[in-house]
Amino acid sequence: MTVREMIESGMVEDYVLGLLDAQHREQFEKALRHSPELRAELARVENALERFAQLHAVEPPAELREQIWEAIAQSSVSLPKRPQAPTAPVVSQRWLRIIGALAVAELVLVIAGGIWLERLSARSTQQASELEQLRERYAEAVGSLQMQLSNVRDFALVMWGKAVVVPLKGTAKQPSARASVCWDTASGKLFIALPVVAPLAAHQDYQLWALVNGKPIDAGVFSPDTLRLVYPMKTINTADAFAVTIEPRGGSLSPTLSNLVLVGKLPPAKPSLTERGTR
Amino acid sequence: MLRFVRRRKKYGEPFTFTREQLQQRDKKFFDELYDRYAATLHGVLCTILHDTEVAKDLLQETFIKIWQHLDTYNPERGTIFTWMLNIARNTAIDHLRSRQYQQHQKTNELPDYVYEHEQWSVAPEVDHIGVRELLDKLDCDCRRVLELAYYAGYTHAEIAEELGIPLGTVKTRIRAAIAQLRHMLRNEL
Numbered sequence: 205m206t207v208r209e210m211i212e213s214g215m216v217e218d219y220v221l222g223l224l225d226a227q228h229r230e231q232f233e234k235a236l237r238h239s240p241e242l243r244a245e246l247a248r249v250e251n252a253l254e255r256f257a258q259l260h261a262v263e264p265p266a267e268l269r270e271q272i273w274e275a276i277a278q279s280s281v282s283l284p285k286r287p288q289a290p291t292a293p294v295v296s297q298r299w300l301r302i303i304g305a306l307a308v309a310e311l312v313l314v315i316a317g318g319i320w321l322e323r324l325s326a327r328s329t330q331q332a333s334e335l336e337q338l339r340e341r342y343a344e345a346v347g348s349l350q351m352q353l354s355n356v357r358d359f360a361l362v363m364w365g366k367a368v369v370v371p372l373k374g375t376a377k378q379p380s381a382r383a384s385v386c387w388d389t390a391s392g393k394l395f396i397a398l399p400v401v402a403p404l405a406a407h408q409d410y411q412l413w414a415l416v417n418g419k420p421i422d423a424g425v426f427s428p429d430t431l432r433l434v435y436p437m438k439t440i441n442t443a444d445a446f447a448v449t450i451e452p453r454g455g456s457l458s459p460t461l462s463n464l465v466l467v468g469k470l471p472p473a474k475p476s477l478t479e480r481g482t483r
Numbered sequence: 484m485l486r487f488v489r490r491r492k493k494y495g496e497p498f499t500f501t502r503e504q505l506q507q508r509d510k511k512f513f514d515e516l517y518d519r520y521a522a523t524l525h526g527v528l529c530t531i532l533h534d535t536e537v538a539k540d541l542l543q544e545t546f547i548k549i550w551q552h553l554d555t556y557n558p559e560r561g562t563i564f565t566w567m568l569n570i571a572r573n574t575a576i577d578h579l580r581s582r583q584y585q586q587h588q589k590t591n592e593l594p595d596y597v598y599e600h601e602q603w604s605v606a607p608e609v610d611h612i613g614v615r616e617l618l619d620k621l622d623c624d625c626r627r628v629l630e631l632a633y634y635a636g637y638t639h640a641e642i643a644e645e646l647g648i649p650l651g652t653v654k655t656r657i658r659a660a661i662a663q664l665r666h667m668l669r670n671e672l
Contacts, residue, residue: 214658220565221632221657223639233560250562252664253633257568260526262535264542269517272543273510276550 205231207239216242216249352432359395359434362388370446372468378402381465385412385446392439394423396448399435401428401465404450411451413459414443425455445469498563505554513550520564521546524571531575531634541578545571568633576636621667625660632657 210216210232218224219232236242367388374381383399396412404410404427412423423446424437448466449459498519504512524545528538548570556566631637631645643650 214654217657217661218654220561222569222636223632223657237559246561248665249661250565252661252668254523254562254564255668256629256633256664257523257527257564260530261522262526262529262538263522264525264539268539268542269514269521272517272546273513275543276513276547279547279551 205235207235207242210235210242211245216245220246220249220253352434355395355432355434355436358393358436359386359397362386362391362393362395366390368470370468370470372446372448372466374466375464377463378465383448383466385468387440387443392441394437394440396426396435396437398433399426399428401448403428407453408450409453409455410448410465411455411459412437413447413449414440415445415447416442417444420447420459422455422457425451443470508550508553516549517546520567523564524567527568527571527634528575530630531572532579537578541571541574545574548574572634572636621660621663625656625663628653628656629660 370385372383381401384397386395409425411425413420414423426435450463525542532538631642639653642653
């Protein structure tokens with residue numbers, strides 16, 4: 205039933221007169237909450253009926269007012285005690301209300317929290333292992349990042365000093381491969397920086413070789429990781445060229461030349477290098 | 484503007500009260516309620532009961548009930564007057580029923596005093612100048628239907644039976660009566 209229909213069917217009048225049955229009254233009151241139009245109509249009908257009742261007004265005897273107040277005062281003994289002094293208790297009542305509201309809110313939170321915890325513990329067996337896995341992965345990731353940061357810091361320190369940068373270029377096997385060898389000739393600290401190489405199978409590693417007069421010296425292995433910028437390698441004191449081969453995991457004693465992917469020579473005019481190398 | 488002021492003076496603004504007042508419920512608040520509604524409620528009781536002594540007692544009973552249950556009044560469901568009128572009416576009807584029960588007057592379960600309201604419609608007060616005319620203008624049949632429903636708490640069916648008219652006519656007359664009232668009130672403004 206629409207609001208319009210309610211108004212036109214006389215439902216408003218019946219409501220005010222108490223003529224609606226429980227079901228229709230409920231329906232009407234529900235509509236009342238949502239319809240300003242219906243509320244306005246109700247107010248008009250009530251106003252008309254109140255005026256109608258006023259037409260029948262009969263002034264009660266003058267003494268009745270105090271008499272009724274006396275009776276109310278007596279009957280209100282059974283009512284909940286109300287504060288006599290108006291100001292101060294009102295404030296305290298307000299505080300009591302606030303405290304009461306807080307207590308209720310707290311209780312709700314405690315109960316909700318309890319339910320949540322219970323649900324959590326119900327799934328805890330499954331979740332605990334998941335959580336443990338997550339924790340391990342997290343620790344791993346953090347450890348890896350810390351290690352990388354410390355590598356980068358070392359690298360930065362090397363570059364801060366007198367480092368030699370040897371660009372490595374791809375061979376026929378990986379023509380687009382690129383990398384840089386950064387070598388502090390003073391301390392022998394060696395890094396592979398920003399390698400752009402093909403990913404490897406799980407049982408393989410890239411191995412760096414330092415070449416001294418064509419003789420390869422193992423300079424360590426690395427596994428390319430897109431997230432890593434710098435790979436610290438073994439300390440090398442003497443070299444005139446560098447090469448990278450693909451080797452079985454962990455590296456080989458001597459390079460597999462058929463798997464040569466990167467090579468780079470030191471700039472020729474570096475006499476100090478040989479000096480240092482002979483030292 | 485003038486009309487507005489006049490209207491306020493004549494009919495009064497809607498009665499409103501704060502939660503504080505409701506909680507305190509002091510004498511001042513009682514006086515306000517009493518000043519505003521006692522005569523009207525007393526008139527309703529007189530109309531139903533046809534006995535000023537009983538009406539006086541029941542007005543007291545009505546006000547005590549109002550006072551005790553004031554916090555159950557819900558403004559969303561209507562004006563406080565409608566709410567108070569229901570209390571007065573139910574108090575009166577309960578009284579009549581219990582008395583009739585005591586007197587074993589089961590054949591005449593609901594009061595017939597309602598018809599005789601003419602005697603109890605007291606001349607209007609000073610600020611009700613013109614209302615007598617208003618009342619006289621209200622179609623007599625419509626008025627009776629309205630009184631039976633409004634004051635005596637008759638259902639549609641009871642009114643139909645009482646006045647010997649079809650149920651549909653009862654509903655039509657109730658609407659017509661209120662429509663007339665509204666029309667008169669509008670013209671009066």
